[in-house]
Amino acid sequence: MKIAIGSDHAGLALKNEIITVLKELNITWEDFGTNSDESVDYPDFGEKVAGLVSDGKIEKGILICGTGIGMSIVANKFPNVRAALCCETYSAKMSRLHNDANLLVLPGRTIDGKTAAEIVKEWLRTPFEGGRHQRRLDKIKAIESRLCK
Numbered sequence: 001m002k003i004a005i006g007s008d009h010a011g012l013a014l015k016n017e018i019i020t021v022l023k024e025l026n027i028t029w030e031d032f033g034t035n036s037d038e039s040v041d042y043p044d045f046g047e048k049v050a051g052l053v054s055d056g057k058i059e060k061g062i063l064i065c066g067t068g069i070g071m072s073i074v075a076n077k078f079p080n081v082r083a084a085l086c087c088e089t090y091s092a093k094m095s096r097l098h099n100d101a102n103l104l105v106l107p108g109r110t111i112d113g114k115t116a117a118e119i120v121k122e123w124l125r126t127p128f129e130g131g132r133h134q135r136r137l138d139k140i141k142a143i144e145s146r147l148c149k
Ligand code: RB5
Pocket: 008, 010, 011, 042, 065, 066, 067, 068, 069, 070, 071
């Protein structure tokens, strides 16, 4: 599995902590920036990562901004992307079990590195449950197809 990761300036510090976790887990990753504290616009970085997941070029993505809200809004505009903003491990687990989330969004300004590491680990190790949840994802896909006509 390969992970595409990106952030704005408000998510940079947490992004670097998460990259350390990915290294520890031996997971291949690619960093799509930003890589300085200079103020940038989160849609520019969200688009890079969500676009790759949307096109199926990369299996999963992680995006971080200050609250996680802006990145969530951007990522969920992309077809096939199911982005989940998670601030604790329960949501991370459920976003995989029930929603088959393929993009994890984290808030750089409201959770610490330890919490983020636990969220990332839980998210990466939890499989999709399928069954009735697949039916619900199929309905989301149908909505997407109608809207993208
Ligand atoms: C940047 O100041 C901040 O607005 C951004 O990181 C994010 O929280 C937006 O939703």
